[in-house]
Amino acid sequence: xxxxxxxxxxxxxDCQMVDMNGEPCxxxxxxxxxxxxxxxxxxxxxxxxxxxxLGPRLSGYxxxxxxxxxxxxxxxxxxxxxxxxxxxxxxxxxVELVVAAQDLETxxxxxxxxxNVIGKIPGSGHAPE
Amino acid sequence: MFQIALGVLTxxxxxxxxxxxxxxxxxxxxxxxxxxxxxxxxxLGIILYAEMAGRVAALSKRPVFDLIRERLGARMAxxxxxxxxxINFLTLAAEIAGVALALELATSVNYLLWIPLVAFLVWFVxxxxxxxxxxxxxxxxxxLLITFAIALWRFGPDxxxxxxxASHPVVPYGEGHATYFYFAIALFGAAMTPYEVFFxxxxxxxxxxxxxxxxxxxxxxxxxxxxxxxxxxxxMALATLVLFxxxxxxxxxxxVALPVALILGKLGLALLLVGIFAATFGAALETGxxxxxxxAQYFGWPWGKFEKPKDAPAFHLVMLVSIVLGALLxxxxxxxxxxxxxxxxxxxxxxPLTYFPIxxxxxxxxxxxxxxxxxxxxxxxxxxxxxxxxxxxxxxPLMIITKxxx
Numbered sequence: 001x002x003x004x005x006x007x008x009x010x011x012x013x014d015c016q017m018v019d020m021n022g023e024p025c026x027x028x029x030x031x032x033x034x035x036x037x038x039x040x041x042x043x044x045x046x047x048x049x050x051x052x053x054l055g056p057r058l059s060g061y062x063x064x065x066x067x068x069x070x071x072x073x074x075x076x077x078x079x080x081x082x083x084x085x086x087x088x089x090x091x092x093x094x095v096e097l098v099v100a101a102q103d104l105e106t107x108x109x110x111x112x113x114x115x116n117v118i119g120k121i122p123g124s125g126h127a128p129e
Numbered sequence: 130m131f132q133i134a135l136g137v138l139t140x141x142x143x144x145x146x147x148x149x150x151x152x153x154x155x156x157x158x159x160x161x162x163x164x165x166x167x168x169x170x171x172x173l174g175i176i177l178y179a180e181m182a183g184r185v186a187a188l189s190k191r192p193v194f195d196l197i198r199e200r201l202g203a204r205m206a207x208x209x210x211x212x213x214x215x216i217n218f219l220t221l222a223a224e225i226a227g228v229a230l231a232l233e234l235a236t237s238v239n240y241l242l243w244i245p246l247v248a249f250l251v252w253f254v255x256x257x258x259x260x261x262x263x264x265x266x267x268x269x270x271x272x273l274l275i276t277f278a279i280a281l282w283r284f285g286p287d288x289x290x291x292x293x294x295a296s297h298p299v300v301p302y303g304e305g306h307a308t309y310f311y312f313a314i315a316l317f318g319a320a321m322t323p324y325e326v327f328f329x330x331x332x333x334x335x336x337x338x339x340x341x342x343x344x345x346x347x348x349x350x351x352x353x354x355x356x357x358x359x360x361x362x363x364x365m366a367l368a369t370l371v372l373f374x375x376x377x378x379x380x381x382x383x384x385v386a387l388p389v390a391l392i393l394g395k396l397g398l399a400l401l402l403v404g405i406f407a408a409t410f411g412a413a414l415e416t417g418x419x420x421x422x423x424x425a426q427y428f429g430w431p432w433g434k435f436e437k438p439k440d441a442p443a444f445h446l447v448m449l450v451s452i453v454l455g456a457l458l459x460x461x462x463x464x465x466x467x468x469x470x471x472x473x474x475x476x477x478x479x480x481p482l483t484y485f486p487i488x489x490x491x492x493x494x495x496x497x498x499x500x501x502x503x504x505x506x507x508x509x510x511x512x513x514x515x516x517x518x519x520x521x522x523x524x525x526p527l528m529i530i531t532k533x534x535x
Contacts, residue, residue: 014199014202014203016191016429023431024430024431025429025431026428027429029203057203058203058207062204109443110431110443113442113443113446114442117442117446117449118439118445118446118449121256123256123438124438124445125437125439126437127435
C-alpha cells in the first residue's frame with residue numbers, strides 16, 4: 001500500500017471503517033505517522049480507533065477525561081486500537097478493510113461486551129424474528 | 130398503493146406520542162385554542178426535516194450521526210451526541226411512564242408497578258421481534274386515538290367559535306405571556322421530536338431505500354403528519370371545551386382522557402386507552418432504538434434492528450442500559466407529566482443541533498447527487514432555521530422565568 005497520497009483531515013480522520021463484509025468496525029479517530037529516513041513526507045503506518053485515540057486528540061477537560069476513563073478500564077495499558085495500513089483496501093468516503101471485523105483490535109470492546117453482558121442473555125445469537 | 134396507505138396510517142399513529150398527548154391537552158385546558166397556531170408550524174417543520182433526513186439517508190446510505198460527525202468534527206459532534214442522547218433518554222423515560230399510566234387507567238393498578246413490566250417488554254420486542262411487523266401493529270392500533278376526533282364530533286361544538294378562538298389568540302386571564310410562549314415551545318417540540326428523525330433515517334438505510342422508496346416516503350410524510358397534526362388539534366379542542374370551563378388542569382394522563390370518558394363513556398375510553406397504549410409503546414420502541422443508533426453511529430460501531438445482538442453487542446448494550454435507567458428514573462416517583470414536559474421543551478431547544486447539519490448535507494451534491502433541496506424547500510428551511518434558533522435561545526430563560534410553566 002505504499003505510495004498512496006491521502007489528505008488526512010479530509011479522507012481519513014473521523015471516517016467510518018468497514019470490514020470485508022461491509023460491517024462497520026469503528027471510526028478513524030487518529031492516525032499513526034512514521035517519518036521516512038530520507039526526509040520525505042511522513043507515511044501513515046496505522047489507523048487508530050476508540051477512546052484511547054479519541055481522548056488524546058480532543059483537547060481540554062473532555063479529552064483528558066475520556067483518556068483517563070479508557071486508561072482505567074484497560075488497566076493502564078492505554079494503547080489505542082491499531083489497524084495496520086496493510087489491511088486497508090479502498091479509501092472512498094469510508095475506509096474499506098480487507099479483513100473481518102472480529103479479527104481487528106477495534107473488536108476488543110465489542111467482544112468484552114459480548115462475553116460479559118450480551119452473550120449471557122438468551123437469544124443473542126438469533127436475528128429478531 | 131397498499132404500502133402507501135399502510136405508511137400513511139402508521140405515520141398518523143406514529144406522529145402522536147406522550148409528548149403530543151400532554152402538550153395539546155395541557156395547552157387546551159389552560160389557553161383554550163390560543164396556541165393552536167403552533168401545531169401547523171410544527172407539522173410543516175417536521176415534514177421539511179423528515180423529508181430531508183430521509184432523502185439524505187436513502188441517497189448517501191449513511192446514518193445521521195456518522196454525517197454529523199463528519200461535518201462538525203469529533204469534538205462538536207460529541208457535544209451534540211451528549212445533548213441529543215440525554216433528551217432522547219428523557220423522552221424514552223416519559224414514553225415508558227406513558228404506557229404504564231395507560232395500563233393504570235385500564236386496570237387501576239398503580240403505574241409504578243407496571244413500569245418494570247413495560248420496560249422489559251420494550252427491551253424484549255427490540256431484542257427478539259421482527260420490528261417491521263411490530264411497527265405496523267402499533268401504528269395501526271395507534272389509530273384508535275381517532276376516538277378523540279369521534280368524541281369531539283359527538284360533543285357537537287360550535288365550530289365557528291373554536292375557529293375564532295384559534296384565529297384570534299388571546300392569553301386568558303390569569304396566565305402570563307411568558308407561560309404562553311413557554312407552552313408554545315412545548316407544543317412545537319412535541320410536534321418536531323428529533324428522535325423520529327434518527328429512527329426514520331436509520332430505518333431508511335437498513336431497509337435499503339432507493340429513489341423509488343423516496344416517493345412513498347414523501348407521501349407518508351406529506352399526508353400522515355398533517356393528519357397527525359389535526360388529531361393533535363382535536364385533543365386541544367376537547368380540553369378547551371371540557372377541561373377549561375371546569376378549571377381542570379392536566380397533571381395526570383387521566384385528565385387527558387377525561388373528555389373522551391365524559392362524552393363517549395366506557396367503550397370510548399377503552400378504545401382510547403388501547404390507542405394511547407399503542408402510540409406510547411411504539412414511541413418507546415423508537416426512542417429505545419434511537420438511543421442505540423446515535424451512540425453506535427457516532428463511534429462507528431455495528432448497529433441495526435435486523436442485526437443479531439451478538440454481531441452488534443455494544444449497540445444492544447446502550448439500548449439495554451438506556452431502557453433500564455429510563456425505567457429507574459420514572460420509578461423514583463418523579464412526576465411523569467413533568468418529565469414529558471421537560472423532554473419536549475428541551476427537544477425544541479436542541480433542534481438546531483441536528484437540523485442544521487442535515488440542511489447543509491441536503492444541499493451537498495457529493496451526498497445526495499442531483500436530489501439537492503429545491504429553492505422552495507431551502508426558502509422554507511431557512512425560515513425554520515431562524516425559528517429554531519430563536520426557540521433555542523428563548524427556551525432556558527423562559528423555563529426559569531415561568532418555573533417550568535407553573
